[in-house]
Amino acid sequence: MRQSRLLLTTLRESPADAEVISHQLMLRAGFIRQLAAGIYTYLPLGRKVLRKAEQIVREEMDRAGAQEMLMPVMQPAELWKESGRYSVYGPELMRLNDRHEREFALGPTHEEVITSIVRGEINSYRKLPVTLYQIQTKFRDERRPRFGLLRGREFLMKDAYSFDADWEGLDESYRQMFQAYNRILTRCEINFRAVEADAGAIGGEGGTHEFMALADIGEDTIAACTVCDYAANLEQAESRAARTDSVERSEEKAVKFHTPGIRTIGQLVQSLGIRSSDIMKTIVYTADSRPVAVVVRGDREVNEIKVKNYLRAGDLSIADAEAVEEATGAPAGFVGPLGLSIPLLVDEEVFGMANGIAGANEADYHYRNLDPGRDLAESEVGDFRQAAEGDRCPRCAEGVLKLSRGIEIGHVFKLGTKYSESLEASFLDAAGKSTRMIMGCYGIGVSRILSAVIEQNHDTNGIIWPLALAPYQVHLIPVSIKDDVQVQAANDIYRRLQENGIEVLMDDRDERPGVKFKDSDLIGIPFRIVIGKDAGQGKVEFVERRSGLKETVTLQAACEKILEQVRLSKPAH
Amino acid sequence: MRQSRLLLTTLRESPADAEVISHQLMLRAGFIRQLAAGIYTYLPLGRKVLRKAEQIVREEMDRAGAQEMLMPVMQPAELWKESGRYSVYGPELMRLNDRHEREFALGPTHEEVITSIVRGEINSYRKLPVTLYQIQTKFRDERRPRFGLLRGREFLMKDAYSFDADWEGLDESYRQMFQAYNRILTRCEINFRAVEADAGAIGGEGGTHEFMALADIGEDTIAACTVCDYAANLEQAESRAARTDSVERSEEKAVKFHTPGIRTIGQLVQSLGIRSSDIMKTIVYTADSRPVAVVVRGDREVNEIKVKNYLRAGDLSIADAEAVEEATGAPAGFVGPLGLSIPLLVDEEVFGMANGIAGANEADYHYRNLDPGRDLAESEVGDFRQAAEGDRCPRCAEGVLKLSRGIEIGHVFKLGTKYSESLEASFLDAAGKSTRMIMGCYGIGVSRILSAVIEQNHDTNGIIWPLALAPYQVHLIPVSIKDDVQVQAANDIYRRLQENGIEVLMDDRDERPGVKFKDSDLIGIPFRIVIGKDAGQGKVEFVERRSGLKETVTLQAACEKILEQVRLSKPAH
Incomplete structure (x- = not known):
């Protein structure tokens, strides 16, 4: 191509609203132009890079045995009502009516459509497994589009869906997609980690991994082991419960003592001359309208995702002052695990403590000498804490966790029967019995790849494309x-x-x-x-x-x- | 690919609503499935063929020097208001509001977007000419979607736009696209004709051609010469005015005679024992609310497109009985060209007649011995008739016109300054003067190619793919x-x-x-x-x-x- 003929205008300055370097450079180097908030045109150079990313994705999908198809952007609302997502998806779903006032959604994802297609095409175990994919424009009406192609409202995705006769089959389909994603991101020369993630609102019953490009501007935090290959989204990250080098265990019973006006961990530490890790922090939540108390060590944060998943709650929020008082009889700041009449979840790490300090569920009083093994024997125990930098790796003996930021590029997900149940996608198994298909879904942000690559590959003069993606x-x-x-x-x-x-x-x-x-x-x-x-x-x-x-x-x-x-x-x- | 693994279900019967063979075969052979009226999923076999068609289009666009880009599906309504099309496009434009109640259109075409981009990128004649294209999903809310992929509501198009510094440049850009279209359709092994077409509602000031795949189910009629390469959409087709071997010219003046109750050509022919070609047929229209009369020979039809274009009318419709009487003083059936006080357009062929018969603008009376040269000298003369099978070719001496049906696959169009005026796309010419860019637009229905190919390539057992497109x-x-x-x-x-x-x-x-x-x-x-x-x-x-x-x-x-x-x-x- 002769540059004199190329539609290419480079800009000396980047527009004020471009906050991150990849967005700035793509604008300055003439790869993209904004048409509306979160909606971009790919100019010739940008289109070339996007097509290369597309082609890498396509080749690796084909290699993994997935079959390409193309589903419509416009999806009848009826399908979304069948799955139950039409009402719960919220304002991110772009909706429109056609000239006959029939309702449609602009696809942000295609679980409903693919399930409705496959239920019509496949009725026997002989035709399973099958993995189908498409590279298609997706729509999501982000409240606050930003970062250029990273959080847009119209973007290019590869989405794939696997259908298996049983869970072992799903494991294998999932494994193949997982490997394909590794290959795709490796070919794009992205520095990434595949991290264990939370199943979240999409539902599903199996594992899920996110493929994260490491970058400071990432909106997610990853905890990764310094030694082994354990990595997880912070929402999900486990850590080995800390050993306690605390005071010696006392034979004394828990004793209530007067702590007038002392409501916070900081105040307790200061007034008693103790460490925050000596305190049992108790937080009252409202889970699906019912109160529940969660206890973690005073130097820890509660991981609300873990709590929510443990309770299988649809909704979880911190209780307000009034609800706390109603549930515990005490004002906020004096709540503790002992003598509560509401369900109590205690983080496993708390059991490594002895002679803990906690609120006494009475204004201006705390307990000391709380021994969890003795005093909290009735509670439910689990991993309810947020992992933190320096925690010991849950998998290997040597490593510790390091936190970093990541851009989510891909997501693989064991859906199970969520959609095959609601949309009734069944097949006859070898014994002639009607059975629900077991599904997986696998997404990769094709346009997002461009941003991630630039975040990782640039200098003060501009972009440094890997050969595989260069225009x-x-x-x-x-x-x-x-x-x-x-x-x-x-x-x-x-x-x-x-x-x-x-x-x-x-x-x-x-x-x-x-x-x-x-x-x-x-x-x-x-x-x-x-x-x-x-x-x-x-x-x-x-x-x-x-x-x-x-x-x-x-x-x-x-x-x-x-x-x-x-x-x-x-x-x- | 092993067929046992392919998502492919063939059907013995075609669904009742599939009216045409291409639609029936694509469903039966498992290439596509309908998701909603006019909205289809491409199953793996269909996706493969579509990608091959895409790739042929892309290669020929690239070869012609066009540059690929990708514009958004979602287009801000403001742009359509700038061009003036938001209000005139009608219910075929899919519209939606985002969460902030901003109006958007789902692109049925991208003149507004590309013009707004190019006006921002190009400001000098040095950067012209440029031709840009994309292969993108388009949306058009057809009142009556049908024929499978032929008249869908969501479909794949290649649209290209050329920007030139002057009209000679446009001629060259147009010529290159014209040739590329010939190559594309030839490579797809489509039996087609490039026909002169009507500029229609899209506006524009230059030539326009449609690329028509010949097929009986086509919604357009083409008139093509049996000898030379003249071909035109019937809406547009010219023909050489027929010679008249009529009665000898009489010296008599036009004479009114009594024709009680005789209102139609058929009745005149029967009662007077004449040929329909001896009659001057006069039709009253309302053009932009004003009456106008059009005269053609009695065996001809008025070509309303030609009349509309001649008058530069925005709207043209046949006048109702009341309007006819108001405009001519006579009831419908007795209108004639002589003595009318409204504008009169006379088809050139009428001037080959002598001693014609026509209504007398008085109930139950006609004229005979009308001599157009003498009696209609004040009228406006032009080509206002519909061409018909067997008419002599307007270009060559030997051929006659043959009518056939065609499916419109492509359309090339000299837009001129329609959009560069309304959206203010200017550049500085070599003399430093600000000048509007001269545009062309070029569309090809990629998904439509599939239907056309099957209409032309099948037998009773199924589809016969050309090698270039076969899955x-x-x-x-x-x-x-x-x-x-x-x-x-x-x-x-x-x-x-x-x-x-x-x-x-x-x-x-x-x-x-x-x-x-x-x-x-x-x-x-x-x-x-x-x-x-x-x-x-x-x-x-x-x-x-x-x-x-x-x-x-x-x-x-x-x-x-x-x-x-x-x-x-x-x-x-």
């Missing part, structure tokens, strides 16, 4: 297009590389060299060949965008280097 | 998968062909041969290799789907035939 593989820059020798050499290399299937952008503009190099750095094509004064001697400059390394080589050698690099970058099959 | 290139059928020799031979050919890049579907199902062959015919893969009893001797049957020709060849020869056919089908570049 062009080589940027050919004749320094002066008024110099016939340079132009002729450039045309020669251009033709040679193209004949070998290399994608070349040639900057044939009549611009100053500084402008050309600045634009080239910004756009971020991995290899640059500069044709300058030495062109007459058959010499050119070969520049690697990432390292900035420059070397003067023969025209022939430059071509060979490119061919070699491209050859090396092809995935091994 | 697989070869259908490999071991007659019995219980026969190890057959299975081994099949696996051998399968592997060999795949290693050579051939797309193979292997019917590894445990089904009776009859079922397999029936399904194979229905799906329509161009080449079939049947592995039967002779497998032990290294012999297989090679079958051509289109001709039905069968021959017994060696396994090796079968592979070579396939490779040769595929090689031959590659486009020459």
